[in-house]
Amino acid sequence: QxxxxxxASVSGSPGQSITISxxxxxxxxxxxxxxxxxxxxxxxxxxxxxxxxxxxxxxxxDRFSGSKSGNTASLTISGLQAEDExxxxxxxxxxxxxxxxxxxxxxxxx
Amino acid sequence: QVQLQESGPGxxxxxxxxxxxxxxxxxxxxxxxxxxxxxxxxxxxxxxIGSVYRSGSTYYNPSLKSRVTISVDTxxxxxxxxxxxxxxxxxxxxxxxxxxxxxxxxxxxxxxxxVTVSS
Numbered sequence: 001q002x003x004x005x006x007x008a009s010v011s012g013s014p015g016q017s018i019t020i021s022x023x024x025x026x027x028x029x030x031x032x033x034x035x036x037x038x039x040x041x042x043x044x045x046x047x048x049x050x051x052x053x054x055x056x057x058x059x060x061x062d063r064f065s066g067s068k069s070g071n072t073a074s075l076t077i078s079g080l081q082a083e084d085e086x087x088x089x090x091x092x093x094x095x096x097x098x099x100x101x102x103x104x105x106x107x108x109x110x
Numbered sequence: 111q112v113q114l115q116e117s118g119p120g121x122x123x124x125x126x127x128x129x130x131x132x133x134x135x136x137x138x139x140x141x142x143x144x145x146x147x148x149x150x151x152x153x154x155x156x157x158x159i160g161s162v163y164r165s166g167s168t169y170y171n172p173s174l175k176s177r178v179t180i181s182v183d184t185x186x187x188x189x190x191x192x193x194x195x196x197x198x199x200x201x202x203x204x205x206x207x208x209x210x211x212x213x214x215x216x217x218x219x220x221x222x223x224x225v226t227v228s229s
Contacts (some may be wrong), residue, residue, distance in 0.1 A: 049217060098158065
């Protein structure tokens with residue numbers, strides 16, 4: 001299975017909003033509402049930020065939001081803060097009962 | 111609060127079998143949830159290895175399926191990963207993780223353990 005496609009990097013200034021895309025196919029992103037987003041700081045384990053396309057786990061800031069259109073899911077970070085600088089990965093359930101991660105996006109706060 | 115801790119050798123020789131265990135605390139592995147292994151080669155992205163459901167059903171990454179086995183030991187409240195015929199390409203940080211209440215996502219993660227494949 002091929003990794004979902006994400007931009008390699010996205011940047012923004014503090015207070016701005018940025019959006020990270022995650023493109024798959026009808027067999028994964030487009031076929032199911034099981035898209036998740038993870039934040040990973042250097043040397044740390046990933047942290048779940050969004051599940052089921054747009055739901056936030058308990059304790060995750062409402063500055064993080066998710067959406068999906070067709071085969072592309074998106075993560076938006078509003079009111080960008082220095083602590084948001086990290087790598088972000090999407091993942092999706094697939095038609096063969098497997099999971100696939102995205103290629104990862106490095107977010108830089110200017 | 112669910113806690114996960116990986117353990118196993120940090121160095122494995124090429125062609126041998128990598129074996130890791132994930133000890134679970136704060137929750138009974140036989141109750142529910144979805145348990146999995148994910149790896150990350152140095153400087154690269156995340157790769158899903160496979161998962162096991164409460165029912166015992168297992169699902170694997172097609173690219174690794176012929177070499178991977180994930181099993182559950184409810185008596186010890188842990189689950190394990192075996193990856194056979196390893197090469198240098200299998201060098202990575204290996205994470206165990208659990209869905210928690212959010213099926214098909216991973217809400218709880220171990221700290222990760224670096225496994226290096228080298229002679």
